[in-house]
């Protein structure tokens with residue numbers, strides 16, 4: 668990927684906390700203007716990776732580039748990034764308006780300009796009229812929007828979101844998931860989104876990196892990861908599968924059909940006919956796969 672298309676580049680990054688290697692020689696490139704997701708089980712290193720991109724942690728090894736510029740030695744506020752934290756981290760002693768204005772105040776944006784930008788951003792995230800409330804007077808969904816507004820108001824190049832929906836109930840999570848996607852499309856901004864929820868990742872993302880035990884197991888388009896998982900871990904983690912131990916004796920088509928069963932062969936040829944440039948939504952496809960009781964095949 669060229670510097671114009673790779674907005675965030677993480678190259679051979681390692682981070683250790685004492686004896687724990689949280690992130691282990693991780694490399695990936697996030698396409699510019701994409702909704703990119705780091706997906707993986709709890710403890711696999713997603714937050715640590717995001718915090719290194721933001722500048723809250725320094726990598727022990729490796730490089731991080733944003734927009735073609737190495738940022739390892741740049742402080743948080745000079746990276747062109749903003750972060751939405753998992754617990755929102757709103758300032759409880761400040762009103763909604765002051766929470767959102769905080770970054771502009773630190774950047775010494777003048778009073779009138781600051782007020783205008785705060786009002787515009789509150790309206791943009793659907794919080795018009797709530798500027799004078801305190802965080803404890805808001806619902807979980809509204810607090811989440813304040814956290815997003817506080818990040819967006821400083822007009823970052825890259826928005827980093829750490830499991831921003833995980834504290835919400837299932838229904839609200841689904842609603843805000845759609846809003847997140849619409850927001851990203853409207854802004855055309857690069858989002859790097861962290862989640863442990865496969866369905867959330869598949870339904871939101873243009874690009875996914877699946878992490879496991881501090882490493883990236885596979886990165887690419889959601890349909891690629893869903894239909895062509897490179898490892899057994901991926902096949903199991905990204906969807907509902909039956910894993911059958913088998914020994915490969917021949918790589919011809921007939922052997923592949925024997926390994927997966929005839930239904931899998933039919934499924935594979937049908938998905939090949941679908942143009943990869945216009946893949947169907949993985950979540951829609953998944954329900955069809957479930958209806959026809961067909962399993963996918965890990966290629967690794």
Ligand SMILES: Nc1ncnc2c1ncn2[C@@H]1O[C@H](COP(=O)(O)OP(=O)(O)O)[C@@H](O)[C@H]1O
Nearest residue numbers: 684687688689708709710711712713714715716
């Ligand atoms: N500040 C820290 N000090 C010590 N260990 C940490 C720290 N942050 C994360 N870890 C450890 O690093 C590993 C990865 O953590 P984290 O990046 O938070 O995972 P995830 O976000 O995928 O759940 C875990 O084993 C965690 O306990």
Ligand SMILES: [Mg+2]
Nearest residue numbers: 710713714715
């Ligand atoms: Mg985390």
